[in-house]
Amino acid sequence: MLIMRKQLLIILFAVIAIGTFSQTVTTYNIVNAGISVDRVSSITEINGDIWIGEGKGISKFDGNTWTNYPWNVMNAPWDWIWIHKIIEDLDGNIWACGEAGLWKFDGTNWSYFGEGTPELSAGFMFMDMVMDEEGVLWILGGNTVESWLYSLVPSTMTFTVFDYINYPELNNDCWKIDINSEGKKILASDDVGFLEFDGITFTTYEAITTFDFDYDEKDNLWSGGHSPVQGLYYYDNEINELAEFKTSNSLIPFDWIGFMMYNFQADYQSIWFAGEQGFYNYKGVGIYEDDKNLFVHFDETT
Numbered sequence: 001m002l003i004m005r006k007q008l009l010i011i012l013f014a015v016i017a018i019g020t021f022s023q024t025v026t027t028y029n030i031v032n033a034g035i036s037v038d039r040v041s042s043i044t045e046i047n048g049d050i051w052i053g054e055g056k057g058i059s060k061f062d063g064n065t066w067t068n069y070p071w072n073v074m075n076a077p078w079d080w081i082w083i084h085k086i087i088e089d090l091d092g093n094i095w096a097c098g099e100a101g102l103w104k105f106d107g108t109n110w111s112y113f114g115e116g117t118p119e120l121s122a123g124f125m126f127m128d129m130v131m132d133e134e135g136v137l138w139i140l141g142g143n144t145v146e147s148w149l150y151s152l153v154p155s156t157m158t159f160t161v162f163d164y165i166n167y168p169e170l171n172n173d174c175w176k177i178d179i180n181s182e183g184k185k186i187l188a189s190d191d192v193g194f195l196e197f198d199g200i201t202f203t204t205y206e207a208i209t210t211f212d213f214d215y216d217e218k219d220n221l222w223s224g225g226h227s228p229v230q231g232l233y234y235y236d237n238e239i240n241e242l243a244e245f246k247t248s249n250s251l252i253p254f255d256w257i258g259f260m261m262y263n264f265q266a267d268y269q270s271i272w273f274a275g276e277q278g279f280y281n282y283k284g285v286g287i288y289e290d291d292k293n294l295f296v297h298f299d300e301t302t
Contacts (some may be wrong), residue, residue: 034068035059044086044093053083058096069105075112076100085128089154090135097126097139104154117199119159119251122148128177138185140177147174149187149197162197169195169202176212180237181219188213188223194239205239214262214271222271224257231255232273232288245288247277253286253293 028039036057044051050061056079057070074096081100088094094105095178101114101124114124124143137152164170173193180186187195193207211225220242221235232252234243236253245252258274274285287296 003101028066033059033061033066035066036068037068039096041082042084042086046086046088051086051094053086053096053098055080055082057081058083058086069110074091074103074110076103077112084126087129087131087137089131089137091154093154095128095129095137095154097141099125099127102139111300114260119161120148120150120209122161122163127175130177130179131181132179138177138179140174140187142170142174144173147187147189149177167202169204175210177215178215180215186213186221190225194221196239207235207239207240208233208244211258212260214260216262216271217264217269222260222262224260224273224275226256226258226275230257232257232271245295252288253277253284253295 029035035052035054036059037055039055040052041055042053044053044123048062048253049062052059052061057068057074059069060067071081074081077100081098083096083098086094086096092107094107096103096105101112101120103113104111113120117124123143123146125140125143126139128140130138131153132138135154137150137154139150139152141148144264147170148159148164149162149170151160151162152158162170169192172189172195174187174189174195176188178186185197185199187197189195190210192204193210194205194213196205207223208225208229210223213221214221215221219237221237221239223233223235224231230246232245233241234245235241247253247255254275254277256274256277257275259275260271262271263269268287271288272285273288276284289296
């Protein structure tokens with residue numbers, strides 16, 4: 001599993017725990033933290049610092065001080081850049097991807113790769129990014145019709161493109177990418193389900209809803225979505241459906257799931273997910289405890 005996803009879940013749990021047990025919540029916004037805009041699209045912990053991907057930039061919080069990098073400081077071509085993933089490479093550089101391109105931060109300067117970058121010929125709107133054990137970045141992008149995937153070796157700045165022209169399986173809308181225990185890249189698509197890529201060939205696995213997904217401790221896969229089909233789904237490591245959870249057939253608190261992550265901490269090991277029941281209605285965070293077959297729900301009342 002990806003370390004970043006585990007770390008983000010720990011952060012999520014800490015926020016929930018604070019809100020649930022002490023009822024003390026601190027809000028950071030444009031006024032008191034200097035973030036670019038009150039619209040956050042990603043949160044990542046790197047070496048004890050919290051990196052916030054925003055609609056118009058990136059901010060870093062070390063527990064005491066906020067450091068802000070608005071879009072113009074990042075050399076972005078326009079203001080709304082929607083940062084979806086932030087990763088540290090093996091050399092300590094920070095990489096960010098978003099809907100206006102790809103960025104590298106060496107601790108002092110931001111380098112931009114996107115509009116006008118020849119290596120990004122397939123497209124430069126990116127939705128997700130992961131790093132494999134060898135330090136290669138896998139960057140997933142696309143529009144509402146096609147997708148594209150790049151591999152990048154940061155030390156040599158070598159890009160390899162996998163586009164929908166040469167790989168017809170990418171002629172679908174893909175949102176998320178992860179790496180399974182075998183090192184294969186798994187892409188989630190609203191159109192077909194899951195795409196598995198071994199570095200040479202894409203294999204398609206039909207699935208119901210795949211807006212977001214994560215692996216549990218047994219390498220089984222959990223997915224959730226809100227359009228066109230809602231609910232929480234559970235698959236084995238060969239992507240065969242094992243269970244379906246909806247408000248109509250279970251005690252799950254809501255059907256529309258936009259974010260999910262598996263918590264590997266021993267005391268809280270379970271799938272966590274966030275969503276709502278319909279548009280802006282009955283929002284919250286849920287946990288499914290498999291050994292108890294129990295759903296736990298946190299919302300604004302708790």
